[in-house]
Amino acid sequence: MSDAPLRALGLGKTFGAGDRRLTALADVTLSLSPGVVTGLIGPDGAGKTTFMRLTAGLLVPDTGRIKVLGLDATSGALAVQSRIGYMPQRFGLYEDLSVQENLDLYADSKACRPPSERRATRS
Numbered sequence: 862m863s864d865a866p867l868r869a870l871g872l873g874k875t876f877g878a879g880d881r882r883l884t885a886l887a888d889v890t891l892s893l894s895p896g897v898v899t900g901l902i903g904p905d906g907a908g909k910t911t912f913m914r915l916t917a918g919l920l921v922p923d924t925g926r927i928k929v930l931g932l933d934a935t936s937g938a939l940a941v942q943s944r945i946g947y948m949p950q951r952f953g954l955y956e957d958l959s960v961q962e963n964l965d966l967y968a969d970s971k972a973c974r975p976p977s978e979r980r981a982t983r984s
Contacts, residue, residue, distance in 0.1 A: 865892040867916060871925035874911050885911040889925070910949075917947035 872889040875882050885908045893899050901909050914920040915927055918938025927934045929941045946968065955963060965976065 864895055865928075866895055866930055867891075867893040868928045869912075869915075869925065870927075872912075872915065872922050872927055873924035874908075874915060874920065874922055886915075886922075913947060916941075917945065918942055919947070 869889050869891050872886055873884070874886045875884050877883050889908075889912065901912065903909055911920065915922055916929055916934060918929075918934045918941045921935050930944055932941050932944070934941050948964070955966070958966065969976075
């Protein structure tokens with residue numbers, strides 16, 4: 862599907878140094894459909910954060926390719942980052958704020974859309 866908002870093909874990522882290696886993702890291939898809400902679930906250590914960081918162009922895959930909104934997330938990381946939002950789970954969430962308040966706070970800190978535009982696009 863050419864208009865898929867996110868496509869991964871043979872995506873792989875390992876971490877470690879020397880002889881000690883940890884495979885976070887191995888041969889991940891997927892294509893998301895536009896307009897469909899998709900969840901990424903799994904236990905700790907399953908590779909969810911690694912996948913999201915690859916999607917946001919914050920990590921470089923060891924193997925494979927990933928495209929976001931038609932842009933290569935590796936070679937076009939800055940272009941991808943200017944079009945999507947990625948909010949890390951650590952060092953950014955405040956338990957005393959609602960989900961929307963956390964999102965608004967992060968959006969304000971990143972100079973995203975003005976608050977009036979964000980509210981107009983909520984469903």
